[in-house]
Amino acid sequence: MNKRWIAFLMAAALVAALVLGGGAAQAQDKLRIALISPSAQNDLAWSQSMADALKAVQAELGADKVELTISENLFRVPDAAAAMRDYAAQGYDIVIAHGTQYGASMFEVAAEFPEVTFAWGTASDYGEEEGLTNVFAYEARAEEGGYVNGVMAALLSKSGVLGVVGPVNAGDAKLYIDGFTAGAKATKPDIDVKVIFTESFGDTAKATESAKTLISQGADVLTGSAQQVPGAITEIQAAKGFWFGTQTDQAAGWEDTVVCVQVFDWTGVIKEIIALREAGTLGGKAFAISLESGLTMKFNEKLSIPDAVKQAAEETINAIIAGEIIPPGSPRELEPAATPDN
Secondary structure (H helix, E strand, C coil): CCHHHHHHHHHHHHHHHHHHHHHHHHHHCCEEEEEECCCCCCCCCHHHHHHHHHHHHHHHHCCCCEEEEEECCCCCHHHHHHHHHHHHHCCCCEEEECCHHHHHHHHHHHHHCCCCEEEEECCCCCCCCCCCCCEEEEEECHHHHHHHHHHHHHHHCCCCEEEEEECCCCHHHHHHHHHHHHHHHHHCCCCEEEEEECCCCCCHHHHHHHHHHHHHCCCCEEEECCCCHHHHHHHHHHCCCEEEEEECCCCCCCCCCEEEEEEECCHHHHHHHHHHHHCCCCCCEEEEEECCEEEEEEECCCCCCCHHHHHHHHHHHHHHHCCCCCCCCCHHHHCCCCCCCC
């Protein structure tokens, strides 16, 4: 090989290195967000609520500005923790650990990567006691929409029996179920609300069997939460009953059954996290979405719903926002009562 050819190859290699280096620098100009979720991003429930929100924000800001990576079905905490660490090491700007069970592991990883922003929910703990300044927390006041759904369910039920297919009695699932029960009983004090917990978030088979049991006990309206719900919705559809949902719109495929769903819209939270990070604040705040902002009661427009039921729902929504109705589990329960001026 002659010297001229060697020189040409060296020059080509240098140009390639510069081009690749420039491409890497350009890629780093993007805001890189990683989502770690315990179930599939199209689970019609918890994981989909965040995945849909992130995709909406990416579409609004532009794919050339925001890079989004989703790791789904990481229910096992050790697997999720490994993914968190891997994304942080790769230089992602924001890592979202979308599951209450991820908290302890996320705090450990966040301490190792103080320049990376972490977020998790549902939670209100952003690592203040641990001395962390790069963690955000977020939660949904699920008891609010649960209460509204309970009001409507009680009005629609002919049997006087409502059924709840719950996952684990914790987090937003507990808030939702407690709110649903309270709303139903406030509407009809003698209504029977039967609750079965599957002790799982994703066991569709258990949810199906639970729904069958509740229907056999007289329930003509069901509700429930988590990615297990498709089995329960299918059962109440077969029984020609009604379904009320939470987290993500579930009407598609069950247009004759789903009445209303409390939809979690995390887009506002995501945008604020991005804005705070760009302003130099990497963490240190807890967010909560509610009927006032972030929670939407989505009615199934393909199902005929009596006007009286819709009106009761709207009045209940307004009363909750105004503080005239305080569902169980609401932070407002802890607020001191107002005292009259003397």
